[in-house]
Amino acid sequence: MKRILEVVLELGIPEEFFIPYGWYVGKVKWNYYKEIQNNPSGKLILVSAMNPTPYGEGKTTTTIGLGDAIRRLSYRSFVCIREPSMGPVFGIKGGAVGGGKAKVVPEDIINLHFTGDIHAVTSAHNLLSALIDNHIYHGNELSIDVRQIFWKRCLDMNDRQLRFIVSGLGGRANGIPREDGFDITAASEVMAIISLSRNISELKERLGNIVIGINKNGMPVLCKDIGAQGSMSVVLKDAISPNLVQTLEGTPAFVHGGPFANIAHGANSLIATEMALKLSDYVITEAGFGVDLGAEKFFNIKCRLGNIKPSAVVIVVSVRALKFHGGIKKDLEGENIEAIKKGLPNLLHHVDVIRDVFKLPVVVALNRFPKDSEREIEYVLSELRDRNIRVAISEVYEKGGLGGIQLAQEVIKAIEEDKNEFSYLYDLNESYKDKIDKICKRVYGAREVIFSESAKEDLKRIESWGFVNLPVCMAKTQYSLSDNPKLLGRPEDFVINVQGVKISGGAGFLVVYTGNIMTMPGLPKVPSAYNMDLDENGNIIGLL
Known part of the structure; x- marks a missing residue:
């Protein structure tokens, strides 16, 4: 790894706008954007996917590897991804720094406490929780209906025991008894707010507009009615600034913001994306889950708010994902052209949504796994090319940026040659x-x-x-x-x-x-935490 100050120097960021967090991690201050807002903007590439499977398709790995590949083609590239939550790290999903030779580093720091952003979100969220109950305890001037308080508490850990609790027990001195619960920090509205706020004024305004519950007249009670937005913004003063790290190949990367992709918009922070666009030729970012959830929200929420026009979309697919959607749940490694054929319509639907609904250039990245047969690979390639769909094999896990050159070239060709008439799905004034x-x-x-x-x-x-x-x-x-x-x-x-x-x-x-969306996950029977330890020299082992 290069020292992070070397990365800062290469980007031309003045030292007064940079906060170092050790040798390899730092923050670029949020107000640096004012200094570069008149720079020309680079091209924004969104990495999405078909509907994911429990096995993972390699979307984050592809995002990072594509950034490295574009940099190998002598362009300035920048990777923008979300911060990992410690809950899944110790649960079953593991970390979120990519994989193989396509990673952001230092991975152990990024996957665990990092720069403290998620801790800050947790503290700001729970500060509001404490102030709500304190207000009720001291007379409840706002007449908050304690049976209709929406604002729970939060914790950056998978803990099903905390989904539903009763708090305030033990007599009058300990508060007013009421039903409560915990969400995981990534599901907190504060996390979504951090990811959509570009300056302190926006941050405070958004915090103030949080609906914490209903009063006894059936009207909403806001955070600003409690008077909590100022102190919450104090806790979040550093968390709003993007975190700067690098890939294994030295490509700069912002890892900032981590909103849930179900109940929120599931993308990295707007300020990080906007800053990266002013510092590079190509910005590669991802949105949570498939096109139906991640890309749709990325376009209609994040791009709309930032007035950003994407240049192209990459849809990540794997042979085993196609088999899974073709009805095969086991033996995904055995050759099965018929299952791929049955699963292909899922991918084609996502391609059609990008091309026909959002009117953007699209490239399919076929993420190659070791057990994929040549016949399976060729079948997928030919089926897509017969439909005039751009497709390229991605081998970034095994080969790093070198394994993404073909994909990078195809994406750049799509940006330069294909029609881009990007439009939102709906107008805001519609019902x-x-x-x-x-x-x-x-x-x-x-x-x-x-x-x-x-x-x-x-x-x-x-x-x-x-x-x-x-x-x-x-x-x-x-x-x-x-x-x-x-x-x-x-x-x-x-x-x-x-x-x-x-x-x-x-x-x-x-x-x-549209269903029961879990905002506080539980741990599996054998969580990843059991495999983690420190060796006698203090090095972390078993962190995936």
């Missing part, structure tokens, strides 16, 4: 039902959208509170285009069931629930 209908029918391919009575009441109440003309953030399973995780492939004639709607007033979007 919420129309926005939801467009997402479900045009992006997911649903036949119909059915709203439960409680969802209709939620919408009516939120609009009566004055929350109108906001983008929509769909909370749906990532494993299927439908709201049923068992409907794999390209389901047809299905219905999306909207079960509830909530307002994220600070983040600035409506969250629409």
Whole structure:
């Protein structure tokens, strides 16, 4: 690894705008963007995927490897990804720094405490929780209905025991007894706010607009009614600044922000992306899960807010993912052309959404695994090329940037040669039902959208509170285009069931629930934590 100050020097960032966190990690101050806002902007490449499988398709690895490959072609490239949450690190998913020879480093620091951003989000979130209960204890001047407090507590750890709790027990001196619970920090609205705020003023305004609950008259109570936004912003003063690291090949990388891809927009911070665009020729970033969840929100929420026009989209696919969507759950390593054929419509649907709905150039990255047969690889390549779909093999896990040269060349050709008429799916002044209908029918391919009575009441109440003309953030399973995780492939004639709607007033979007979305994960029977340890020299072992 290069010393981080060397990376800063190569980028031309003045030292007064940089905060070092040791030899290999640092932060670029949020207000540096003012200094470079008139620089020409680079090209933004979004890496997405088909509907993911439990085995992982290598989206983050592809994102990092593509950044290295473009840099090998003598362009200035920049990688922008989300910060890992410690919950999944100690659970089953592991870290989120890429894999093989396509990683951001130092991986142990990034995967664990990093620069303390997630701790800061946890503390700011729980500060608001404490101030709410303190307000109630000291007379409840705002007449908050203790049965309708939306704001839970949070923790950056998988702990199912904390999903539903009763707090304030032990007598009057210990608070007012009420039902409560914990979310994982990545699911906190504060995390979404950090990822969408570009300066301190925006940060405080968004924090102030968090809806913490309802008063006894049925009206919303906001964070600014409690008076918490100022102290919360103090806790978050450094967390708003992007974290700068590097890839194994020395490509600069911002690893900043980590909102959930289900109940939030699932992308790295807006300020990091905007800053990177002013410092490079090509910025490679990713959005959570597949096109249906990640890319749709990236376009309609993040790009809209930042007035960003993407230049191309890469859809990551693997042979084993195609087999899985073709109905094969076991023996994914055995050659099976028929299963690939059955699973291909899932990929083709995602390609069509990017090309026909959002009108962007698209390239399929076929992430090659060691057990893939030549016949399987050639079948996928020929099927896509016969449909005039750009495709390239990616071998960045095994070969680093060198294994992504073909993909990088294809992506640059798509940007230079293919039509780009990027447009949002809906206008903000459309009704919420129309926005939801467009997402479900045009992006997911649903036949119909059915709203439960409680969802209709939620919408009516939120609009009566004055929350109108906001983008929509769909909370749906990532494993299927439908709201049923068992409907794999390209389901047809299905219905999306909207079960509830909530307002994220600070983040600035409506969250629409189509199923039971877990905001506090649990640990598996044998969590990854059991495999981790320190050796006698203090080195971490077993961290994936």
